[in-house]
Amino acid sequence: MKLSELFSDKLSLSFEVFPPKTDMAFDSVKHATEEIAKLKPAFMSVTYGAGGGTSKYTLEIAKNIKQRYGVPTLAHLTCVSSTKETVREKIAQMQEAGIENVMALRGDLTPEMEGLDRSKWDYKHAIDLIYDIKESGADFCIGGACYPEIHPESHNQAEDIKYLKEKVDAGLSFLTTQMFFDNNLLYNFLYKIREAGITVPVIPGIMPITNANQVERAVKLSGSFMPQRFKSLVDKFGSSPDAMKQAGIAYATDQIIDLFANGITNVHVYSMNKPDVAEKIQSNLSDILG
Numbered sequence: 249m250k251l252s253e254l255f256s257d258k259l260s261l262s263f264e265v266f267p268p269k270t271d272m273a274f275d276s277v278k279h280a281t282e283e284i285a286k287l288k289p290a291f292m293s294v295t296y297g298a299g300g301g302t303s304k305y306t307l308e309i310a311k312n313i314k315q316r317y318g319v320p321t322l323a324h325l326t327c328v329s330s331t332k333e334t335v336r337e338k339i340a341q342m343q344e345a346g347i348e349n350v351m352a353l354r355g356d357l358t359p360e361m362e363g364l365d366r367s368k369w370d371y372k373h374a375i376d377l378i379y380d381i382k383e384s385g386a387d388f389c390i391g392g393a394c395y396p397e398i399h400p401e402s403h404n405q406a407e408d409i410k411y412l413k414e415k416v417d418a419g420l421s422f423l424t425t426q427m428f429f430d431n432n433l434l435y436n437f438l439y440k441i442r443e444a445g446i447t448v449p450v451i452p453g454i455m456p457i458t459n460a461n462q463v464e465r466a467v468k469l470s471g472s473f474m475p476q477r478f479k480s481l482v483d484k485f486g487s488s489p490d491a492m493k494q495a496g497i498a499y500a501t502d503q504i505i506d507l508f509a510n511g512i513t514n515v516h517v518y519s520m521n522k523p524d525v526a527e528k529i530q531s532n533l534s535d536i537l538g
């Protein structure tokens with residue numbers, strides 16, 4: 249099922265999982281993703297390892313979830329440092345695997361890429377990948393990433409939104425946001441992108457922080473602002489794993505309830521291959537989701 253057919257007034261959750269980094273981890277990751285699929289979310293997204301190292305697993309996991317559990321899947325695809333030829337191969341493999349939804353991403357610039365001559369790369373931005381997917385004739389529903397707190401490489405929000413509009417106009421059916429911990433940042437962002445003429449559905453991405461070590465990583469990765477309310481919670485409960493997990497799930501649940509109350513209908517949960525976290529958030533919202 250194409251995700252564009254899913255967007256409606258019905259409140260729903262979707263979950264993100266990531267593929268294993270090694271063959272050895274495959275079975276345990278597959279099991280975790282299946283446990284999450286059993287919760288019957290609106291859809292599940294499967295990320296693509298930086299640089300594409302784990303790309304075969306992205307497809308395997310996405311295909312398995314769709315075929316065994318009937319959950320619509322969204323396979324991520326990055327293009328940075330790839331050649332047009334390899335991307336064409338990936339697109340063909342996705343079609344062969346029956347993938348209908350693709351998240352078209354540039355991918356992060358890794359430290360190994362620093363100092364390389366980027367002018368020679370086939371792909372500089374996600375928009376180049378979107379054009380290529382369209383040109384290939386593959387009939388995918390395509391999504392893209394957006395950043396309520398601006399992308400770390402952007403000079404300012406106006407510039408970021410200008411490029412976002414170009415990216416959407418190139419053929420995106422929806423956007424998923426980077427994680428954020430203060431919903432007001434999302435509301436402000438939505439106002440600005442709607443003003444700029446971006447009308448596609450925007451799915452907010454919520455990351456439940458369930459251990460204190462995750463905080464530093466999340467902030468480094470996303471540059472997200474940590475509200476005082478969240479910092480206090482980490483200060484108080486960070487040293488007790490069970491308490492931190494409970495508090496982090498409660499915080500994410502609160503964020504989601506506020507989003508639903510303010511007109512958002514689908515929230516994407518960065519469930520990080522943790523079925524227990526996905527299950528708890530979903531059960532916290534059981535009456536709300538109906």
Ligand code: FAD
Nearest residue numbers: 295296298324353354355356373374393399402408411426
């Ligand atoms: P782009 O849209 O290309 O934007 C990157 C930067 O370039 C921005 O600053 C933008 O303003 C600027 N820009 C865009 N177009 C132009 C242009 N034409 N000219 C000049 N500047 C331009 N990474 C992975 O490796 N695997 C994943 O599975 C993955 N999943 C993600 C899912 C979500 C929801 C999000 C938010 C991020 C994900 N990422 C993933 C991380 C993502 O790859 C990085 O954030 C990356 O740095 C940017 O990707 P993008 O597709 O947003 O890039």
